[in-house]
Amino acid sequence: KQEVTQIPAALSVPEGENLVLNCSFTDSAIYNLQWFRQDPGKGLTSLLLIQSSQREQTSGRLNASLDKSSGRSTLYIAASQPGDSATYLCAVAPSNTGKLIFGQGTTLQVKP
Amino acid sequence: GAGVSQSPSNKVTEKGKDVELRCDPISGHTALYWYRQRLGQGLEFLIYFQGNSAPDKSGLPSDRFSAERTGESVSTLTIQRTQQEDSAVYLCASNRGSQPQHFGDGTRLSIL
Numbered sequence: 658k659q660e661v662t663q664i665p666a667a668l669s670v671p672e673g674e675n676l677v678l679n680c681s682f683t684d685s686a687i688y689n690l691q692w693f694r695q696d697p698g699k700g701l702t703s704l705l706l707i708q709s710s711q712r713e714q715t716s717g718r719l720n721a722s723l724d725k726s727s728g729r730s731t732l733y734i735a736a737s738q739p740g741d742s743a744t745y746l747c748a749v750a751p752s753n754t755g756k757l758i759f760g761q762g763t764t765l766q767v768k769p
Numbered sequence: 770g771a772g773v774s775q776s777p778s779n780k781v782t783e784k785g786k787d788v789e790l791r792c793d794p795i796s797g798h799t800a801l802y803w804y805r806q807r808l809g810q811g812l813e814f815l816i817y818f819q820g821n822s823a824p825d826k827s828g829l830p831s832d833r834f835s836a837e838r839t840g841e842s843v844s845t846l847t848i849q850r851t852q853q854e855d856s857a858v859y860l861c862a863s864n865r866g867s868q869p870q871h872f873g874d875g876t877r878l879s880i881l
Binding site: 661689693699701703706708728739743746748753754756759760761 | 805810813814824862866869872
């Protein structure tokens with residue numbers, strides 16, 4: 658059974674720091690991996706999607722890497738801003754049906 | 770609208786009552802998903818629709834839960850004889866092909 662774990666559960670950093678959020682999964686047979694952002698009381702916003710054949714994806718200040726063999730992904734946020742404060746969720750798709758299995762998230766607070 | 774729309778945004782009901790939650794996906798999105806997010810827990814997959822058929826219902830927690838979808842349009846999630854453990858935020862998402870899933874803001878369900 659695929660399980661997704663995110664470490665740390667919570668993180669507080671001063672504005673301007675670079676930071677890394679970690680995601681691990683138990684079964685390397687995945688179709689893709691996605692990172693989402695969730696603001697309080699809101700749904701999820703897709704940040705980056707990495708196909709199983711890819712190693713990384715970049716969007717602006719965000720970079721996500723994927724190492725399928727070790728069952729790990731990282732989300733790197735450069736030059737963090739208070740507006741980055743949110744919960745970040747990692748999810749894996751076991752197959753092309755699109756069903757996602759989520760980690761419990763990392764709640765990030767960026768202090769001005 | 771441009772995004773996934775869910776209604777109602779909040780629902781409070783008494784234990785034992787039936788509830789119906791609605792999801793309007795993005796136009797043209799063939800796939801639709803329901804997830805549940807209980808307090809302090811990660812998102813749990815409930816059911817996946819491709820068109821109006823449901824090839825994966827594996828996440829429905831009991832036979833009190835059912836869902837249907839009309840064509841490639843609106844979906845309703847019905848919970849019969851609600852229990853307190855059904856209290857959660859119910860999130861709907863839609864996508865097309867291998868594109869990222871787009872989420873609605875969810876329905877916050879509270880069972881008294």
